[in-house]
Amino acid sequence: MKLLMIEDNKSVSEMMAMFFKKEQWDAHFAYDGNEAVEMFNEDPNGWDMVTLDLNLPGKDGMQVSADIRKASPTVPIIMLTARDSESDQVLGLEMGADDYVTKPFSPITLIARIKALHRRADLAKTAPAEQPANAVSSFDVQTDHFKLNTKTREAYLAGVQIQDLTPKEFDLLKTLAQKPRQVFSREQLLQLVWDYEYYGDERTVDAHIKKLRQKIEKAGPQIIQTVWGVGYKFDDSGVDAQ
């Protein structure tokens, strides 16, 4: 198991390193937020677990969590913190963390929680259809008629490339496409595509959707649907025609 521990307190990480070694886990350590996000993004899909200290120098811990979630919607995250307030805990869990452990914690407890979460997360990997490990698949989103590659930042609809996507447009499309058919509210999209604490007009999302749709139309049928009163969703099930 490949694990990333984000923790600025060296004595904590050194102690945990011993325990991780005992478990024979491939543990990596980051000591501040920016370093952590950078390290994580080198191989966003290669991590099995992240533990994140919220009290970090530099980047805010919640922001680090958001950045990691953005890069990988599924990696298990355990937040570690001295902040014991209930609202912090609830916020953390709502932000997408899977567990929230308050300091001081014992290594044994943390190990047990990591194992429990890893076991649970593994169910998602083993259950579904296998994905050839070595296969190209640098495509991060791939449905029948739609492919999206975050490394090259290219998107294809029914084989035709969607051209001239700006960064925001690409991120927006990626976010929607990662969960086909799931409806995202404007607020959710602002959190996921912009920032978790972005303060701005929700209608800005509409403006980007409009631009995005224009570019999608040049490549094929519309794959972004409006869900009236709720938000938007990606749905390429209408791209049947061959």
Place this chain on the structure above:
Amino acid sequence: MKLLMIEDNKSVSEMMAMFFKKEQWDAHFAYDGNEAVEMFNEDPNGWDMVTLDLNLPGKDGMQVSADIRKASPTVPIIMLTARDSESDQVLGLEMGADDYVTKPFSPITLIARIKALHRRADLAKTAPAEQPANAVSSFDVQTDHFKLNTKTREAYLAGVQIQDLTPKEFDLLKTLAQKPRQVFSREQLLQLVWDYEYYGDERTVDAHIKKLRQKIEKAGPQIIQTVWGVGYKFDDSGVDAQ
């Protein structure tokens, strides 16, 4: 979401019942271990979540956990307990629990943890590289012939999608369908679908029911019944297999 709370302290379960209702979860309660296992086994694959108080009369909590795990290797289990010792916690997690919350806990916290775990467990269902069309799982209502998914805001009757549901229509259908055969008065529906303190004409419900029925008819047989003098109910028992 269908949840089983195993808890012998009635004041705790009553308080939680209120919070579960607010979330519109289908919460069931068991007050001792044997009853819990029995209840669980009536439909081992029908549960989305179990919370288990370890301090139960009758059967030992750990044994209950083991019995449930045996019946369903994947159902998420959260252990609740006053025992704060580390060894208990580690043992619980090793026994197959996904989370371990010590009493006293606040309802908000428990709700947040249930949501986090449910989100994680759902990934196992939805994960499959985003398979075709309606393979999106995580239906919030699922009977033999009717399925409703709040994430995609889609509803299916005997496999056919009920199309073009407006927000109110969808919410209304969801509310009725969450408790099949249960009659809801117009007043109740106004509270549940509109707002707790909505001030408006009760007949507005009728208007929406009418529109909803029209859209349901396009997909299959009628599943909303009028209970004269009382209100409306969802009942799909008349829908025959195809």
Place this chain on the structure above:
DNA sequence: CTGATTTGTGAAAGATTTGTGTCAAACTGC
């Protein structure tokens, strides 16, 4: 059967949400 009550229905007014164009600000590469 008759009258009272409740529900179904269609239309129209009212309210809300979304699409879209414009413009200024922020950002990029040079």
Place this chain on the structure above:
DNA sequence: GCAGTTTGACACAAATCTTTCACAAATCAG
């Protein structure tokens, strides 16, 4: 800095949904 892009905000028009109301139809009580 500068020119070209991208982004964000806003306002108005267009589209869609919600609510109300009145009358017709159905149901019930006696």
